[in-house]
Amino acid sequence: MNVDVHAGDGRPVIIGGGIAGLMTALRLAPEPVLLLSKSALGAEASSTLAQGGLAVSLGVDDNPALHLADTLAAGDGLCDIHAASSIVHAAATEVEALAGLGVRFDRDQGGRPQLGLEAAHSRHRIVHAAGDGTGRELVRALIAAVHNTPSITVVTGMEARRLITHDGAIAGVLAEGAKGPVLLATQRVVIATGGIGGLFRDTTNPLGCIGQGLALAARAGADLADMEFIQFHPTALDGPARPMPLVSEAVRGEGAILIDEAGRRVLEGVPGADLATRDVVARAVWKHLAEDHKVYLDARQRPGRDFASRFPAIHAFCRSVGIDPANGPIPIRPAAHYHMGGIAVDGDGRSSVNRLWACGEAACTGLHGANRLASNSLTEAVVCSRQVAQSVAGTVRQSARQPVATTMPPRPDPASIRPILSRALGVLRTGEDLGSAIASLLPIAQGHTAASDPAIVGLMIAIAALQREESRGAHFRTDFPQKATNAQRSRLRLDEALDTARALSSETTFPHARSA
Structure with missing residues (x-):
């Protein structure tokens, strides 16, 4: 195998072009870093599709302790309380940092962020941007910031295939791009490759989200944690498109309800009803479908005529398949949406393999436990990117042998x-x-x-x-x-x-x- 070997200059390599990877690269500045993405930045990232926002306690009736309590309740006894507390307490600062990077958050007439409500939150605390286009707006702003940061070298169209280790520590990355195999010598690697939804037929994730970062880490000997916990979003648009368009939980937060073909409420009698935790709602919908019923999200009364202005992206894809949410119910079914498990990391994002870090959905920090609280994922990515960057920057480069390529x-x-x-x-x-x-x-x-x-x-x-x-x-x-x-x-x-x-x-x- 002919491999183009790059000796490198000790630069960290960040694998992944979504929010976690972009933020980690920005926060390592001015240290030079190499950012690898198998597609254009943000193109195959779940980040771009995120309709919900960032969960952060900014309301006058809210505080981090309440946010933490909701997170622990949703996590069903398996959250790491120390990791969760650290993340929710840092959230407000990170929203300010994102605004400083050019993210245009939705604000009220007084200039304060508008706060939405989502399932299992006891307060309005979801910060949005561009209505239901939060992920798209974040990615837009971060890509612009990355391109304006001289210390970040972006290489797109390059896919990491193996991590090279020596004496139990990271020594390089074997990747392949348009010009063939490349061996990148580095002692510091951050995996920010997103989730696993592409391993399922029904998913809201880009089909390229197939857990490749988890496979890289597993083959390198890393511990993976909480792998069994996969969140199925209960309201994906039931149609032929893959990935399935997501009908955000925020629609139910504004009063939409789940009904069947006879108009009966699917969540009638369930604690929390249509705003119960996602696992509860997904199981109820799944069972109803298994009994040969259809399930619909009915937004005709609430938000009703405001649907198009409040949820422009959802409205657009509904209309593209002939549905007007203000006048007709939206057919839905559960779809693989978010992986609570991933590469086991500590509070600094370090894995069990020396000099390997993970951030975003590919990491398992313990924040989500057995069930992710809505909109905690973007919050986790932006908060933990700072922790990871600080840890990477503080890790001193050691002398190491040139990595030896394996079979591609x-x-x-x-x-x-x-x-x-x-x-x-x-x-x-x-x-x-x-x-x-x-x-x-x-x-x-x-x-x-x-x-x-x-x-x-x-x-x-x-x-x-x-x-x-x-x-x-x-x-x-x-x-x-x-x-x-x-x-x-x-x-x-x-x-x-x-x-x-x-x-x-x-x-x-x-x-x-x-x-x-």
Whole structure:
């Protein structure tokens, strides 16, 4: 294999062109950094599609303690309280920093940020930009800031395929671009590659979000945490488009309700009703669909005629398929939306592999626990990017040998993995289906094909889900519908996952995951 080897100058390499990667690069300035993105900045990032905003306690009736309490309640007993407290207390400062970078937040006549309400929040605390186009506005402003920062070198059209390690520490990144393979010598890598929704048939994420950053970290020996917890957004537009257009929770925050084809309320009698936590709403919708009903989001009364002005992006894609939300209900179904799990990191974003950090959805900070509170994800990305940047900047470069390239693996292709995960790892799960998925994924994960990296991520999710013999947050086992009394966060390495899968296939004793 002919590889273009770049000795480098000690620059950190940031993998990912969404909000987490852009913010980390900006906060490392003026230190030179290399930002890799497999597509144009923001083009394949979930960040751009984010309709909700940033959860931050700015209201006169609000404070970080209330925000923390809501976060812990949604997380269903598995949040890291120290990480969650640190993040929610830093949120207000980061909104000011984003405004300073050119983000145009929606404001009232007094110049204060307008605050919206979303499910499971006890206060109006969602800061939006461009109505339901918050993610798009953030990405626009951050890309402009990156292009105006001389210390950031952006390389698009380049995909990281492997992390090179030496003596248990990062030594380089093997990537491939338009001119072929490239080996980047670096001792500091930040993974900011987003989520895993592209591993499912029904998803609101860009189809390129297939957990590649998790596969990179897992192959390098990193611990992954809380992999079983996948949030399915209950209200994705039920149509042929993939990714599925998202109908933001904020629409229900303004009074829209879920009904079936007979006009009956789907959440009638459920605590919190249409503003219950996402896992509760998703299960209710999933079960109703399984009973051969249709489910719709009815916004005809509220927000009614204000729909187009309040939610212009949602209104546009509804009209593109012949739906006027002010006059007709919107057909919806749950879709894979956000991964609470990911690369296990500490308060500075450091993984268990020396000199490897993670930020954004690819990281598992412990903020979200078993179920993410709405709009906490953008808040987490911007807050943690500062912590990661400070940690990276404070890590002294050491002398190291030139990294040695390995065989370039093929470009990841999740097509054969999607049916397996969609069947076994959806809103409702069973041990039988999970065991079948593990048996199907193991030989692919052990292979060297385009499906192997996606299979590794799917295998680790399936094993964590099988080992969690309870129902909690976004993880629901119909064969274990009750919560365990002593539940802990899960933690898993690739070698453990492979050993476990092999043992299961041999019908030997099934070991339990390590507790975080």
